[in-house]
Amino acid sequence: MRYWLMKSEPADVSIDDLASFPDQSVAWYGVRNYQARNFMRDQMAIGDGVLFYHSNCKIPGIAGIARVSTTAYPDAKQYDQTSKYFDEKATPEQPRWFNVDVQLVKKIPLISLSELRLHPELERMRTLQQGNRLSITPLDPLEWNYITTVLVRD
DNA sequence: GCCAACGTTGGC
DNA sequence: GCCAACGTTGGC
Structure with a gap:
């Protein structure tokens, strides 16, 4: 069991979008960085x-709090010529990019970046x-616990 | 809209 | 395999 922080641009997929999707889950498409891809694919x-x-x-x-709800599988957008995530070097036989699905657990009152910076427990x-x-970055379990138990209020 | 940080590309 | 140029990210 690991813990992750995953960034989404709300103009693309916001927490409210996620809540409105079937199963409240979304394919985490569009990651085009190898380190972030490897986290999804391998860990x-x-x-x-x-x-x-x-x-x-x-x-x-x-x-919000969410959970990984599938293992990694090829990112469909890499084959879509109309997508900005299209990759001409990717083929179904040799996919280059992968994603998992992420499912909402609960929306929370926003914990802003500036608030996160106030807590010495989170400075690393x-x-x-x-x-x-x-x-996509891994979270130390202590950081996850601190955020989800001390900082989440509701 | 600025710009620091940093990943990727491509010439050599 | 180095590294300059370039593109992107993302807070401010």
């Missing part, structure tokens, strides 16, 4: 904990490190 398992993070928006931060979190751009 994620069904049931892993996910912090659903809103990035590139007015108030970035953690918007990768998402808080300067210059970090990875859209």
